[in-house]
Amino acid sequence: MPHVVIANRLRDGIVVFLGTSHQWVEKLSECSPAQSEAEEEALIRLGQEASDRQEIVDPTLIEVEEKEGVLHAVKMREAMRAMGPTVREDLGKQAEN
Amino acid sequence: MTPSKKGFTVPLLKQGKVADDTFVRIGDEDPLPDQGDVIVGLSRWQADRDELTRHKGSLGVELAVGESPSEIEGDLAHFDVIALDFPAFSDGRAFSSARLLRERHGFQGEIRAVGDVELEQLHFMARVGFDSFLIESDDPEKDWTTAQADLDLWYQPTEDGHTTVRQKRRR
Amino acid sequence: MYQYDEFDREFVEQRAKQFARQVERRLAGELPEDKFKPLRLMNGLYLQLHAYMLRINVPYGCLSSEQMRKLAHVSRLYDKSYGHLTTRQNMQLNWIRLVDMPEILNELASVNMHGIQSSGNCIRNITADEYAGVAADEIEDPRIYCEFLRQWSSLHPEFSFLPRKFKISVTGSPNDRAAVMAHDIGLRLYKNEEGESGFEVFVGGGLGRTPFVGKSIRTFLPTEHILSYCEAILRVYNQLGRRDNKYKARIKVLVHETGIDKIRELVEAEWESIRDGALNLPEEDIALIRARFTPPRYEAPLDSEDELKALREKNPDFDRWVDQQLAEHKQPGYSIVNISCTPIGKPPGDISSDQMEAVADLADLYSMGELRVTHNQNLVFTDVRRQDLFKLWQALVEIDLETANHGLITDTICCPGLDYCALANARSIPVAEKISNAFADHERQKEIGEIYINMSGCINACGHHHVGNIGILGVDKKNSELYQLMLGGSAKEDASIGKILGRGFDEDGIVTAVENVVDTYLEIRTDGETFIETHRRVGDDPFKERLYGASPKTR
Ligand code: SF4
Numbered sequence: 001m002p003h004v005v006i007a008n009r010l011r012d013g014i015v016v017f018l019g020t021s022h023q024w025v026e027k028l029s030e031c032s033p034a035q036s037e038a039e040e041e042a043l044i045r046l047g048q049e050a051s052d053r054q055e056i057v058d059p060t061l062i063e064v065e066e067k068e069g070v071l072h073a074v075k076m077r078e079a080m081r082a083m084g085p086t087v088r089e090d091l092g093k094q095a096e097n
Numbered sequence: 098m099t100p101s102k103k104g105f106t107v108p109l110l111k112q113g114k115v116a117d118d119t120f121v122r123i124g125d126e127d128p129l130p131d132q133g134d135v136i137v138g139l140s141r142w143q144a145d146r147d148e149l150t151r152h153k154g155s156l157g158v159e160l161a162v163g164e165s166p167s168e169i170e171g172d173l174a175h176f177d178v179i180a181l182d183f184p185a186f187s188d189g190r191a192f193s194s195a196r197l198l199r200e201r202h203g204f205q206g207e208i209r210a211v212g213d214v215e216l217e218q219l220h221f222m223a224r225v226g227f228d229s230f231l232i233e234s235d236d237p238e239k240d241w242t243t244a245q246a247d248l249d250l251w252y253q254p255t256e257d258g259h260t261t262v263r264q265k266r267r268r
Numbered sequence: 269m270y271q272y273d274e275f276d277r278e279f280v281e282q283r284a285k286q287f288a289r290q291v292e293r294r295l296a297g298e299l300p301e302d303k304f305k306p307l308r309l310m311n312g313l314y315l316q317l318h319a320y321m322l323r324i325n326v327p328y329g330c331l332s333s334e335q336m337r338k339l340a341h342v343s344r345l346y347d348k349s350y351g352h353l354t355t356r357q358n359m360q361l362n363w364i365r366l367v368d369m370p371e372i373l374n375e376l377a378s379v380n381m382h383g384i385q386s387s388g389n390c391i392r393n394i395t396a397d398e399y400a401g402v403a404a405d406e407i408e409d410p411r412i413y414c415e416f417l418r419q420w421s422s423l424h425p426e427f428s429f430l431p432r433k434f435k436i437s438v439t440g441s442p443n444d445r446a447a448v449m450a451h452d453i454g455l456r457l458y459k460n461e462e463g464e465s466g467f468e469v470f471v472g473g474g475l476g477r478t479p480f481v482g483k484s485i486r487t488f489l490p491t492e493h494i495l496s497y498c499e500a501i502l503r504v505y506n507q508l509g510r511r512d513n514k515y516k517a518r519i520k521v522l523v524h525e526t527g528i529d530k531i532r533e534l535v536e537a538e539w540e541s542i543r544d545g546a547l548n549l550p551e552e553d554i555a556l557i558r559a560r561f562t563p564p565r566y567e568a569p570l571d572s573e574d575e576l577k578a579l580r581e582k583n584p585d586f587d588r589w590v591d592q593q594l595a596e597h598k599q600p601g602y603s604i605v606n607i608s609c610t611p612i613g614k615p616p617g618d619i620s621s622d623q624m625e626a627v628a629d630l631a632d633l634y635s636m637g638e639l640r641v642t643h644n645q646n647l648v649f650t651d652v653r654r655q656d657l658f659k660l661w662q663a664l665v666e667i668d669l670e671t672a673n674h675g676l677i678t679d680t681i682c683c684p685g686l687d688y689c690a691l692a693n694a695r696s697i698p699v700a701e702k703i704s705n706a707f708a709d710h711e712r713q714k715e716i717g718e719i720y721i722n723m724s725g726c727i728n729a730c731g732h733h734h735v736g737n738i739g740i741l742g743v744d745k746k747n748s749e750l751y752q753l754m755l756g757g758s759a760k761e762d763a764s765i766g767k768i769l770g771r772g773f774d775e776d777g778i779v780t781a782v783e784n785v786v787d788t789y790l791e792i793r794t795d796g797e798t799f800i801e802t803h804r805r806v807g808d809d810p811f812k813e814r815l816y817g818a819s820p821k822t823r
Binding site: 162165186187188189190192193194196201215217218220221222224225243247248249250251252253254255261262263265266267 | 273275276278279282283285286289290302303306307389419420422423424425426427428429430503506507511541545546547552553556
């Protein structure tokens with residue numbers, strides 16, 4: 001299973017993702033996931049370092065999957081974070097295009 | 098002297114100043130030195146009480162969380178210091194212990210906060226009766242000033258000498 | 269309502285500055301998250317799924333129009349132009365940036381508002397009867413004591429790092445609208461046979477993973493002792509409450525494991541030592557606080573009843589609203605008006621910044637500038653002249669707040685759930701919306717009558733599902749949402765905890781299940797019986813049979 005790291009940015013709490021480009025991005029779609037254990041470990045380490053530098057909070061490795069060319073978080077909870085509230089489609093990342 | 102987790106000595110903050118810590122914390126199995134100021138745990142006190150009362154030097158006892166001040170209620174005259182441990186920032190049991198020692202049992206000596214002590218609790222600690230702090234910080238004196246400057250209005254009466262809001266209103 | 273004096277104001281300002289300093293330390297990297305977290309929580313700041321969430325206290329539900337206007341402003345400027353009314357009578361903003369917090373707290377402090385202790389393991393915002401001070405059935409106004417408790421609990425030096433959160437609720441009426449028996453401490457103000465005022469004190473109630481109804485620890489506590497008695501309870505709890513397992517850390521578990529008699533003995537012994545100390549409230553101090561509650565300037569009632577009657581006959585929608593949303597005021601010529609913030613098919617308790625502003629203006633016009641937030645996520649205008657009812661209703665229609673569903677099935681209580689909350693297991697708002705749509709027809713709602721549906725998105729029970737007549741709990745089963753159904757809970761003076769009926773349902777299934785439960789009730793109820801009365805008479809069996817088919821005996 002491919003993985004990315006998810007976290008909240010310290011300053012504003014916005015959800016950010018870390019993929020193999022090793023840049024924090026605001027959209028899951030801008031992320032290329034880790035495909036191997038070695039890549040995953042690198043992401044976890046970078047996430048932890050960013051947390052130690054007090055840039056982000058709670059870095060967590062999550063599973064993602066590609067459906068019809070689009071990346072989705074596997075777990076409901078993380079999918080919610082990647083999109084925004086289902087009861088307010090005008091808010092959150094789903095609304096920012 | 099108390100070594101910190103990081104290995105260096107944790108400064109003692111007293112009356113807003115970094116002070117010399119003359120006390121040594123003696124573990125339950127450690128030999129008692131011939132002289133010098135020592136702090137022991139409750140079980141050591143209970144086990145070696147006679148030996149400790151004859152000790153040349155000041156004596157302190159440290160209560161872990163869950164050890165009630167009532168256990169040393171009758172012994173207070175023997176202690177110059179009572180240290181109360183904060184095993185975690187979020188564990189607030191020692192706040193009650195300090196208040197009971199001061200307000201219920203009338204302990205006049207030093208009450209020392211040890212363990213996970215941080216700037217952000219200093220004002221609470223001072224209010225319940227702590228008057229010294231082993232605090233891991235680069236600048237304990239600045240911490241103290243910061244904490245003191247935060248708030249000067251209190252709703253709760255404790256016996257720390259501060260006027261409460263209720264008293265101010267009555268004037 | 270209570271008017272802050274110079275000390276109260278200064279206190280909030282100092283606290284706002286203190287938190288600004290803590291935020292600075294955090295942003296500068298001096299304070300790691302594990303230390304900052306308890307501090308931000310003590311100021312009402314959570315980190316949720318999408319952003320930071322700020323919970324703003326509305327002390328015992330009382331809000332001025334000026335404060336409401338400020339909430340409108342803050343939610344518009346620093347958030348996404350809406351807020352959420354919670355079951356604890358507070359308001360939550362969902363999209364807060366940490367860097368804005370110092371400014372937000374300054375804004376709030378300018379109208380004496382803050383988030384102090386709206387979260388964290390400390391004494392939380394005091395809650396109370398939403399009709400306190402104006403209800404016709406009230407024995408005595410509990411707000412004065414709520415105010416003493418608010419002050420006493422604010423930054424309590426001894427009780428700011430408790431084993432777990434601690435909630436106190438107060439009512440002054442025999443009809444409990446404050447769910448006092450679902451709180452860590454519940455206080456019921458009444459007069460004894462000698463005519464003296466005092467509290468019955470309940471302890472150890474609470475919902476969450478292991479729900480308990482509070483137990484009476486003292487049947488009569490003279491009002492002057494309220495603070496010292498609470499201090500005694502808290503001191504016992506702070507020392508003995510479990511800290512090894514956060515699910516066992518609430519006082520309800522201590523009371524349950526130790527036994528109420530032993531707890532009473534410990535509390536009473538502790539109280540004996542402090543009862544006549546500095547926490548005692550002499551009449552002169554009570555009078556000082558009482559004087560800061562501006563008394564409403566009631567006018568002699570105009571006789572508007574005939575006119576009102578005529579208007580009701582002409583306007584069926586108005587008639588329905590009057591019928592449903594009003595409660596009896598102690599003052600002739602006035603009514604208490606419930607304003608539903610749970611419109612059909614919308615998220616319960618959400619209110620837009622524009623609505624907040626409009627409501628604030630209406631409160632100035634029609635409710636002496638005062639309003640309340642209720643535990644079922646609605647608003648109340650406390651002092652409406654009956655001759656103004658029609659004008660108020662017309663104005664509410666303009667801002668979509670005229671729903672007539674108070675106490676009816678669509679007036680659901682519902683927590684934010686997985687749409688917002690970091691602890692959630694399942695979404696709750698979409699389910700509430702669907703149920704609301706299914707029962708949208710007003711006549712059908714009226715036929716069903718008084719019934720409470722409460723829903724939570726996880727075991728923490730912010731939606732008070734255990735004490736809903738129908739309770740719904742969202743769980744996560746292998747990464748899909750499942751909803752458990754429970755019946756028989758009540759949050760009122762006859763408090764009871766609902767029990768899970770059987771296996772859970774998916775999102776659409778739970779809506780059908782609720783409809784089936786309601787249909788079953790309609791079939792088997794006797795004349796005038798409410799849902800809870802029927803359930804108490806017949807138990808779970810007829811409902812189980814309808815939902816799961818199997819006969820009760822073989823299950
Ligand atoms: S009940 Fe659970 S899901 Fe709902 S708001 Fe509370 S913690 Fe969040």
